[in-house]
Amino acid sequence: MRSSIALALALSVSFAGSALAQTADTAKCDNPNALGVSRTIQIDTESGPGFGFEHFKAYDFLKEKEVVLTFDDGPWPGNTHAVLKALADQCTKAMFFVIGKHASWHPELLKQVAAAGHTIGTHTWSHVDLSRKTFEEAKAEIEKGISAASIALGNKPVQPFFRFPALRHPPELVKYMAERHLGMFSTDLDSFDFKVRKPEKVVDNVMKKLEKHGKGIILMHDFQHATALAAPELLKKLKAGGYKVVHIVGKTPVEPLKEYNEIVLKEMGGGMENAKPMSSVIQTISN
Template sequence: MRTSFACVLFVSASLLSAPAIAQTAGTAAKCDNPNALGISRLVEIDTTGGPGFGFEHFKQHDFLRANEVLLTFDDGPWPVNTPAVLKALAEHCTKATFFIVGKHATYHPEILKQVYDAGHTVGSHTWSHQNLNRKSMTPEQAKAEIEKGISAVSFALGAPAAPFFRFPALQHPPELVTYLGERNVAMFSTDLDSFDFRARKPEQVINTIMAKLKKFGKGIVLMHDFQHVTAEALPELLNQLKANGYKIVHMRAKDTVKTIAAYDEAIKKEAKLPTVSQRPTASVVRTVD
């Protein structure tokens, strides 16, 4: 039986019913879908010391109750797929946590801002999604992958990201776990991996997740908004979560992550962001014939 440790998180006193949306700012908005999943509980994570979550790698902190699900998405933002995921979540008046690849944030800042503006939680997933456990990667390179990712996400947002991080390929080098702890960044593994990157049909994603939830009864679910099959699967997955009595938990961080100036400058130079127009494409390209 998994044990819940409340020492690293604060659970909000107000429980939100299915027809209500929990906004990041703590306000509630009306939901027009009477059959929406909504959010059953909003939790706040104190990331001091870098706590780890997700039973695949971290055994100490388990804050989910029976039938509770925390939705997470990796590797975005990405055209078509991320907006489709956002649409499905909005139709069910619910929220998720997105672990963002820094380069993708610089490619598509307008999509990342849609994620943020919709009230979802935004964490980071390195600069270029490299496996930080590779023998050929030096400690300095691994640290740069982490920090440039954090800087890129914050730069693209125009606001500080959450101090939430997920390792690519769920590879957790001990020295980097220690480093993130010193940076007061929480690390997230998973309880239920959808393996959606292997799926060819939406039904495979849905069946994998629902089977694992039936087995474990709850969990942090890992998906990828980078994957088109996941975007296709999500509307029906949310319907099935609702039909089977699962409840969505949304999380936010007590504090924001502080970027490091040297890495802020590094991502500006590497992505050439200061010289790139931030105007929306519709104002740059117009069909005339």
């Protein structure tokens, strides 16, 4: 295990990568007033560090007026598409914590998230409350989620970030995060989009909390239709309010465990790795 000092150093900006990312974003961006990405941070997750002041207070890496955009529970048709478009229109980046089953059902959509340059972490296989499971059951939920995302992306490793469902993190699973070198993400600002279900309220919740706290990791859900509708206006308000987006990437991807790959493929029946867009496979020819 590395010392906490070394881990703190690992939270430094990756200057070369940041400069290249910003140059690429600028080159591709057609919106002169875009929110964009202010800097890119690379995180070394070797000992399972946690982020988000609601639960983990060791690493306060954001400067005043900086935000990290995070979206849970995708990918989901329609909603994830809308969020991706809103982010692309503002030339900015986010973290997506995906559910394994959803990745298995919509691998072509998860590939679009990756192709747009967003960071893909995981959020279990089926979004169960891990605090109510045995250790082995919880481990399977975590590992199947990682395997499903990896397979959906064409058998590629995924970013080493994980968010617990309902943000409940039993001590034995926090220890397991360290063993698997997974960084845990809680939140600073919860949009509560799964409760309010109105786009204007989602925007209002986030902006009021930002005005109070000044910065933060924002928790939203691309599974929620209200968030899909709210995303364009929220990003505009962030820009107007002088907020800047920080993009998070991992130093070392997490490799899925072979035995869980086999379990996921058996459950899903295969075919995920090379999945084509559904519209190119299935068409309605008569009603």
